[in-house]
Amino acid sequence: MPDNRRELPLAARLGASIDGVQLADGSSYVAIKPSLLAPTSVRATVELEHFPDTHFDVRLRWDSETLGYRVEHLGITTDRGISTSDLHAYSVPTLVRVVASSGVLVELESITGEAGKFTGFEEFLALVDLDAMRTRASTGPADSLWLVAILYAYARTVGLNPNRTVVDLLALPQRTATRWIARARTEGLLD
Template sequence: MRIKGKAPMGGDSPMLDLGDLVVPRRVDITGEAQRAGEQDIRITAEFNEASGRYECRSLTVTAREGGEVTGEVLRAVPVATVMRDGVLSALQSITLLAAGPIPEDITEGGPTTRALEWVARLYRMALVLGEPPIPAVAAGLDLPKSTASRWITRARDRGFLTVQDRRGQRGRQRDDGESMD
């Protein structure tokens, strides 16, 4: 499937400054089937500041000539994959490439300031894309997950990383006894 994401320009979709990333509030995503008889997918994704990631606001599945949209077809639509790839496509054209490619020698000196800045950037990108951040940092910097986790802690301690993965925190209690829901 060919997937493309695009941020509408103008007043409909303002840009959001997330500190180390500037992202569009809304991304329009299209998935184009490559074989005859498949369906085309359109998704509108909006960035939710409370969850720190893009969320699907609308999903349209259209059958191609001679095809049919059935319950089985709908269950087979890889919504999370289409969302991730479409948002990444949109971000690459807008803001993601502003930092350039990850330097090949970024981890050679250990958790340097430059490396920790990349840790924070990769962590933030993973959250925006709805991916688990520790494996994303580990893969992006070619580090073991345990090392990536320690470097994330260092990046947070040094003030490069001010966001946290909010998934999995439902039902947990805050220090004052209130629910975090």
């Protein structure tokens, strides 16, 4: 049987591999400000590196109230059985992040000028000059606030701490990141 597992960058950092990521039947995408698309329902089988003989079947559904995903189904399959201590060791938030991150797309228009073209978040980050954004963001150009809004919206969507994500990826002090997030929200770049 061929190994179809993919190691997406976020999944690899979280110690997971994903097999069979797919939009659930009838799923569409929801637009998230400033320029993200998230599937309304996504399903995948996940394997965590610390539990190689255990497979998690995860199905997520978009929740428009929280602007994030809710677990619709979580199944665990293993050949060795599951103990109570195993159940405590599994990280449901990690499973949700891995599956949610696999389907979120970012529009490329502001970077490449190609309207209507989208890419995965990790690929998007590879196209952005984060150092230039860090430098220019202090003076407040729109593209830097746009990036802050993208980082924040993505993190909120996949279940990461949005403020911490902006702080970490842009190497900003917490207070500065909070101010820029508020400014992006004031300028209508965030929901």
